[in-house]
Structure formats: C-alpha cells, structure tokens
Amino acid sequence: MNDDLDPAADLCDQVLELLLAAPEGVAEYQLIQQLKQRHSGHIPNLPLTDKLVLFRTHFLLFNALYRLRERLWQDGSHLLQISPLCIQLLPYQTGSAALSERDGLRDYYLDMDNLRDTDERDVERLLASFWTRMQGGEEKQAALGLFELDEQAPLDLARIKHRYRQLVSQHHPDRGGSTERLQSINKAMEILERYYN
Missing domain, CATH: 1.10.10 (Arc Repressor Mutant, subunit A)
Structure with a gap:
C-alpha cells in the first residue's frame, strides 16, 4: 500500500x-x-x-x-x-530474524x-x-517449578518447548516413566503456552 x-x-x-x-x-x-x-x-x-x-x-x-x-x-x-x-x-541489525x-x-x-x-x-x-490469566500466577509458577525453570533467567516459548521435550523424553511411559507424570508435564505445557505464546 x-x-x-x-x-x-x-x-x-x-x-x-x-x-x-x-x-x-x-x-x-x-x-x-x-x-x-x-x-x-x-x-x-x-x-x-x-x-x-x-x-x-x-x-x-x-x-x-x-x-x-x-x-x-x-x-x-x-x-x-x-x-x-x-x-x-x-x-x-542486519541478519536479525525479528520479522x-x-x-x-x-x-x-x-x-x-x-x-x-x-x-x-x-x-x-x-x-x-x-x-484470569494474571490471577493464574500461582498456576504459572507451579508449571515453571515442574519444568525446573526460573523466571529470573530469560524465558521464551522456544526454551520452554525445549525443556518440555526433555521432560517428555525422560518421563515417557515407554522409557520407564509414569503416565501421571507425563500428564502433569503436558498440563504444565498447556499452562505455559498461555503465558508465553
């Protein structure tokens, strides 16, 4: 235009x-x-x-x-x-992928x-x-705790997804983990995606 x-x-x-x-x-x-x-x-x-x-x-x-x-x-x-x-x-900055x-x-x-x-x-x-999202801070903190991530360090969705994949790999029932733990990890990922997406 x-x-x-x-x-x-x-x-x-x-x-x-x-x-x-x-x-x-x-x-x-x-x-x-x-x-x-x-x-x-x-x-x-x-x-x-x-x-x-x-x-x-x-x-x-x-x-x-x-x-x-x-x-x-x-x-x-x-x-x-x-x-x-x-x-x-x-x-x-040339080469930046900002857009x-x-x-x-x-x-x-x-x-x-x-x-x-x-x-x-x-x-x-x-x-x-x-x-509702703002008041869900406790929910967010619990999810970060489960992922063993600290908000003091820079956090973005890419870093959270990387940690999610690590935890899924570590706790998957096919690798000796529990279904309940995997469900908790999936729920935590849903919560964190709301805050960091």
Whole structure:
C-alpha cells in the first residue's frame, strides 16, 4: 500500500517522531497522552475510562506501531520493540530474524476487522480473560517449578518447548516413566503456552 494515500501513515509518522525524541523508550500510556496533546486526528481524544474507547485507542496505536515496525525494517533504519510497558527504537541489525517469525499479535493488530468487529461485550470478555490469566500466577509458577525453570533467567516459548521435550523424553511411559507424570508435564505445557505464546 502506498503510504502517500494511506491516512494511517500519518499516525505512524507522528509515533516515529515521538519515539525518536525518547531513545530510552516510552510506555504505551505516555505515548497515547503525547499523541492526544498533539491533537492527533487518529487517536480518539476521549477519556480512557470507557472500556471501548480504551480498546479502540490501544488498537489504533498498536496497528500504527506494527505498521511502523515493518516500514523501519524494510528501510533498514531501526528495529522497533513493541510492548505496553516500553515501546523503543533500537539500532537496526542486519541478519536479525525479528520479522521472519510468525507473530500472532502483529496479525491481530494489522487486521482492521478486529477493530470494527469488537463491541463492548467483546472488550469485557477480553478484559476478563486478561485478569484470569494474571490471577493464574500461582498456576504459572507451579508449571515453571515442574519444568525446573526460573523466571529470573530469560524465558521464551522456544526454551520452554525445549525443556518440555526433555521432560517428555525422560518421563515417557515407554522409557520407564509414569503416565501421571507425563500428564502433569503436558498440563504444565498447556499452562505455559498461555503465558508465553
């Protein structure tokens, strides 16, 4: 798509300007407030207390961030780290596989149907699901304990899957392990996939 004909490209440009001015990174909330102060026509200038307004504002910003990340990657100018707590421009590194891996969040935020088709009840369900996952911290800690993994060390799904395969191999009934232990390992993997996928 040609950015000259795309009104959302203007939001990408505004976000880029703000990120260039904050080399240490900026939180999502701060970025939204800065865009509102600039009277960005792409971000609703409404209180974020309404859940649907909050969702739509978040969605529009993250749509722009993922579009900007791809543009910067293609230009070879920067890598864009996207997280609600820290959105930051990083130096471009050739050979990095940052965009080659499938990214479910990217796919979600770049599909504008997700914005159009989400109503207030959907937002309520999304928030309930989020809080359920957050409160499931004990479940997550138990699964990490079973896998003998420490959250202090960097954890990602690839490392968790590697450990899962080791445990399945070690505890498989065909190799003298127990079915119950294998079921516990499988259940722990399901839990960890929810947190790290």
